[in-house]
Amino acid sequence: xxxxFLQQSLLWGLLGVSIPxxxxxxxxxxxxxxxxxxxxxLLKASRESRGKKKLKYIIIxxxxxxxxxxxxxxIARPLVGGFLGWGGSNIDTVILILxxxxxxxxxxxxxxxxxxxxxxxxxxLSLQSLNNPKLILIDSASAEPQxxxxxxxxxxxxxxxxxxxxxxxxxxxxxxxxxIAENSLGRTEIWxxxxxxxxxxxPDDGRWDAIRAGLADLxxxxxxxxxxxxxxxxxxxxxxxLSATRINNELxxxxxxxxxxxxxxxxxxxxxxxxxxxxxxxxxxDGQSYKYTxxxxxxxxxxxxxGFIAIPSDANPRDNVSFFAYGEGTPAKTYLISEGGExxxxxxxxxxxxxxxxxxxxxxxxxxxxxxxxxxxxxxxxQAALPSGPIAQQLNQYIETGxxxxxxxxxxxxxNSFLGIxxxxxxxxxxxxxxxxxxxxxxxxxxxxxxxxxxxPASKLKAIKRRDIIGEYTxxxxxxxxxxxxxxxxxxxxxxIFVASLPDYTWSNLADADVLxxxxxxxxxxxxxRYSSAFAAIAGSSKAKAADGEIRSRVDAYQESNSSNAAYExxxxxxxDRLLATNRPDTEDEWLVLDQNxxxxxxxxxxxxxxxxxxxxxxxxxEIWRALLIAxxxxxxxxxxxxxxxxxxxxxx
Amino acid sequence: xxxxxxxxxxxxxxxxxxLEARHAMTGSVAGRHRSPHRGSSVEFAEYRKYxxxxxxxxxxxxxxxxxxxxxxxxxxxxxxxxxYFVLDASASMAFSAANDSRIQFARKLAATLSYLIINxxxxxxxxxxxxxxxLEIPPTRRxxxxxxxxxxxxxxxxxxxxxxxxxxxxxxxxxxxxxxxIIMSDLFCDTAALADALQHLRYRKHDIAIFxxxxxxxxxxxxxxxxxxxxxxxxxxLVAEPALIAxxxxxxxxxxxxxxxxxxxxxxxxxxxxxxxxxxxxxIHDFLSIRLPKKGRK
Numbered sequence: 001x002x003x004x005f006l007q008q009s010l011l012w013g014l015l016g017v018s019i020p021x022x023x024x025x026x027x028x029x030x031x032x033x034x035x036x037x038x039x040x041x042l043l044k045a046s047r048e049s050r051g052k053k054k055l056k057y058i059i060i061x062x063x064x065x066x067x068x069x070x071x072x073x074x075i076a077r078p079l080v081g082g083f084l085g086w087g088g089s090n091i092d093t094v095i096l097i098l099x100x101x102x103x104x105x106x107x108x109x110x111x112x113x114x115x116x117x118x119x120x121x122x123x124x125l126s127l128q129s130l131n132n133p134k135l136i137l138i139d140s141a142s143a144e145p146q147x148x149x150x151x152x153x154x155x156x157x158x159x160x161x162x163x164x165x166x167x168x169x170x171x172x173x174x175x176x177x178x179x180i181a182e183n184s185l186g187r188t189e190i191w192x193x194x195x196x197x198x199x200x201x202x203p204d205d206g207r208w209d210a211i212r213a214g215l216a217d218l219x220x221x222x223x224x225x226x227x228x229x230x231x232x233x234x235x236x237x238x239x240x241x242l243s244a245t246r247i248n249n250e251l252x253x254x255x256x257x258x259x260x261x262x263x264x265x266x267x268x269x270x271x272x273x274x275x276x277x278x279x280x281x282x283x284x285x286d287g288q289s290y291k292y293t294x295x296x297x298x299x300x301x302x303x304x305x306x307g308f309i310a311i312p313s314d315a316n317p318r319d320n321v322s323f324f325a326y327g328e329g330t331p332a333k334t335y336l337i338s339e340g341g342e343x344x345x346x347x348x349x350x351x352x353x354x355x356x357x358x359x360x361x362x363x364x365x366x367x368x369x370x371x372x373x374x375x376x377x378x379x380x381x382x383q384a385a386l387p388s389g390p391i392a393q394q395l396n397q398y399i400e401t402g403x404x405x406x407x408x409x410x411x412x413x414x415x416n417s418f419l420g421i422x423x424x425x426x427x428x429x430x431x432x433x434x435x436x437x438x439x440x441x442x443x444x445x446x447x448x449x450x451x452x453x454x455x456x457p458a459s460k461l462k463a464i465k466r467r468d469i470i471g472e473y474t475x476x477x478x479x480x481x482x483x484x485x486x487x488x489x490x491x492x493x494x495x496x497i498f499v500a501s502l503p504d505y506t507w508s509n510l511a512d513a514d515v516l517x518x519x520x521x522x523x524x525x526x527x528x529x530r531y532s533s534a535f536a537a538i539a540g541s542s543k544a545k546a547a548d549g550e551i552r553s554r555v556d557a558y559q560e561s562n563s564s565n566a567a568y569e570x571x572x573x574x575x576x577d578r579l580l581a582t583n584r585p586d587t588e589d590e591w592l593v594l595d596q597n598x599x600x601x602x603x604x605x606x607x608x609x610x611x612x613x614x615x616x617x618x619x620x621x622x623e624i625w626r627a628l629l630i631a632x633x634x635x636x637x638x639x640x641x642x643x644x645x646x647x648x649x650x651x652x653x
Numbered sequence: 654x655x656x657x658x659x660x661x662x663x664x665x666x667x668x669x670x671x672l673e674a675r676h677a678m679t680g681s682v683a684g685r686h687r688s689p690h691r692g693s694s695v696e697f698a699e700y701r702k703y704x705x706x707x708x709x710x711x712x713x714x715x716x717x718x719x720x721x722x723x724x725x726x727x728x729x730x731x732x733x734x735x736x737y738f739v740l741d742a743s744a745s746m747a748f749s750a751a752n753d754s755r756i757q758f759a760r761k762l763a764a765t766l767s768y769l770i771i772n773x774x775x776x777x778x779x780x781x782x783x784x785x786x787x788l789e790i791p792p793t794r795r796x797x798x799x800x801x802x803x804x805x806x807x808x809x810x811x812x813x814x815x816x817x818x819x820x821x822x823x824x825x826x827x828x829x830x831x832x833x834x835i836i837m838s839d840l841f842c843d844t845a846a847l848a849d850a851l852q853h854l855r856y857r858k859h860d861i862a863i864f865x866x867x868x869x870x871x872x873x874x875x876x877x878x879x880x881x882x883x884x885x886x887x888x889x890x891l892v893a894e895p896a897l898i899a900x901x902x903x904x905x906x907x908x909x910x911x912x913x914x915x916x917x918x919x920x921x922x923x924x925x926x927x928x929x930x931x932x933x934x935x936x937i938h939d940f941l942s943i944r945l946p947k948k949g950r951k
């Protein structure tokens with residue numbers, strides 16, 4: 001705990017502490033000389049008084065000195081609290097960076113208010129104790145500096161209200177540094193109120209180097225004071241929608257439940273609301289997270305629709321709901337670019353199997369690739385020599401904008417390269433032996449296990465022909481000789497998957513539905529998310545903002561909205577003609593907190609102080625002059641008692 | 654009167670009061686004080702059997718007529734009193750806070766009492782004791798003795814350390830006849846040695862009276878500011894904060910007074926603790942009054 005003073009110059013008065021000592025010394029020097037007869041008793045008394053009596057007199061002197069010191073300290077108006085260092089009260093401007101991300105709505109254990117409110121109140125109380133420094137607020141949602149006339153207004157502003165956004169702490173500090181550099185603010189301090197969520201702090205962000213340099217380059221030394229609201233998240237469950245895919249008259253929702261306590265199984269009632277129709281279901285799960293798929297019937301509802309999934313309110317009410325919206329059902333249109341042969345049949349069947357009437361597969365040769373409707377394509381299956389020229393550029397752009405492509409090897413040799421990947425030599429297995437798949441990624445990629453945990457029987461695949469894959473990629477499945485069978489190349493928002501063999505009996509048994517069907521259908525779903533993602537956005541992102549002339553209105557029935565804060569809130573919105581479901585970013589559900597060592601490494605060379613805030617709001621600093629005046633009285637009374645005592649004994653003589 | 658320590662009015666007022674000895678005295682001439690011997694006073698003492706050699710004129714013939722035995726009728730002997738004034742003239746006797754110094758107060762007491770003693774026909778002597786000097790005026794009954802005593806009292810100036818204990822031993826050794834030893838001192842000496850000296854005097858059957866003279870400030874020690882105390886006898890000094898040591902000083906002084914009183918009580922001394930702010934005439938009056946015989950005796 002450190003102490004600072006509002007009237008620091010008055011501390012010179014502490015020199016007055018020496019007054020009693022000086023008076024004592026002067027008195028000793030200004031003694032009177034007397035001739036004394038009873039010297040024997042005087043010497044004896046002096047010898048006996050040397051111990052405790054001298055100590056008593058020293059205590060009296062100390063009490064006098066401490067009383068003066070307490071008075072001077074009280075007049076200097078001391079502030080205590082670890083938040084301000086020595087002399088920290090002499091501040092002209094405070095730039096308050098307020099993290100109002102979704103995770104700041106967490107109610108701390110033993111607390112009764114959110115971390116955001118607690119931080120605001122602490123800052124208000126602390127600013128009241130200072131000499132009314134100029135206050136500038138940079139909130140994490142808008143990231144724009146704005147002058148606040150009075151600390152009292154902080155809790156009333158929409159700029160400090162709860163949001164469903166994330167916070168980029170490095171960007172906010174950078175903005176604060178720019179603001180200090182561009183304006184003459186006098187002695188300035190940056191106060192940062194945050195829950196230290198690691199995803200918000202992004203320790204790997206390259207901006208931290210610039211922040212360190214920027215703070216060092218400021219004309220005046222600027223202290224960064226961090227009000228850490230990083231208490232552990234407890235008793236909290238979050239729900240989020242991983243995907244919302246319209247299939248015929250049903251909406252398939254991939255849902256994930258995440259909870260802070262994973263010690264025992266839990267029962268959570270989940271409410272589903274779609275187009276105003278509500279239903280509920282109780283989910284029982286173990287562990288920290290649970291994913292499941294929920295198909296909601298759309299009924300006779302045509303066109304667009306929306307809804308939400310919700311769980312009961314808990315420690316953080318902001319992560320108890322997830323919104324979704326969907327548009328018109330669009331057929332999953334797959335373009336199969338093929339060299340012909342048996343594989344055409346199997347690939348066409350896998351792309352548009354009987355029963356899935358909305359799936360459509362159009363067969364084209366490589367020469368007809370210019371007929372592809374890139375805007376309407378859900379999946380491109382390319383079983384031919386890798387494209388080149390304008391087609392390659394179009395395919396590349398298609399993938400970058402969120403499209404999905406499944407690349408299969410050509411039968412003939414080709415040296416074409418696409419996305420930095422090239423087909424290698426054709427390999428044939430020895431007579432009587434097969435290439436088999438030994439290892440594949442069961443958690444990610446097209447061969448991942450199903451949501452219920454069911455695995456894809458990729459080990460049943462036997463190949464007698466295959467091609468090598470040359471280039472830089474991520475291997476998702478490998479042959480037993482560790483050569484790649486299935487690789488992934490992510491470009492922009494889209495994905496290209498390369499498979500090393502063909503669904504042709506002269507190549508492999510890939511045509512068996514065990515592997516090919518799930519791979520192709522998952523790729524179609526991946527490509528389809530390009531369309532469904534048009535209806536989803538992260539709260540506070542540019543996509544969630546209304547363009548000039550667009551009118552925003554909330555259409556979901558979950559709760560009312562603060563109109564001035566709407567762009568930063570989760571919900572289903574009608575923005576102009578668009579229907580958009582906005583949710584908090586997934587990173588807000590990651591409750592990993594930046595630890596002190598990481599923070600010190602991150603802020604190395606920066607003059608920063610970390611103040612750990614407790615559950616309930618309290619001033620980060622407080623005045624203690626009353627306590628000092630009481631202390632002064634205690635010292636004076638003690639001194640008086642010690643001085644009076646000898647006179648009462650005198651009567652005995 | 655040329656001596657400032659004599660007040661004629663006080664002498665006149667006190668003149669009617671006799672100084673009585675508390676014990677039998679062995680004077681050289683007849684006087685007003687009891688003697689351990691039989692004598693010729695009118696006070697019947699006892700009968701005793703005649704033994705050969707007794708003066709036949711002292712036979713009580715009336716007793717012979719009644720008992721047919723020879724008895725000698727004896728009477729008390731009255732004798733005069735020999736008083737020694739032992740005056741401590743060490744430097745500490747010069748102490749004075751606001752009133753008369755101790756030595757001046759002692760001069761008044763000694764001069765007045767010696768006047769009264771010689772005036773009632775008894776002998777008075779003076780012994781002035783200092784560290785190395787021991788001036789002695791043997792007691793006589795002559796009127797001229799007063800001048801000798803007054804002169805010495807007037808000329809005595811306190812100096813050096815005390816020689817009281819040695820002086821008392823000397824007096825005890827030299828004075829064979831029972832006497833009244835009147836000590837005037839602050840008794841700032843080794844208490845055990847003083848007790849020894851008093852025992853010595855008592856062994857010689859002297860009647861001891863002590864005027865223990867202290868200043869009020871020495872008892873109360875009511876200084877406010879720091880003082881530098883200089884020993885009046887050996888000039889050693891001590892700078893002290895009175896508030897710090899007052900209690901211990903008073904405690905030590907109390908212990909000293911208890912020790913002195915105890916030593917005096919052991920020898921049946923007539924102890925008087927006096928302070929120099931008191932009225933010396935009243936002190937003498939009280940001293941004389943206490944010594945007066947109880948009713949029924951003489």
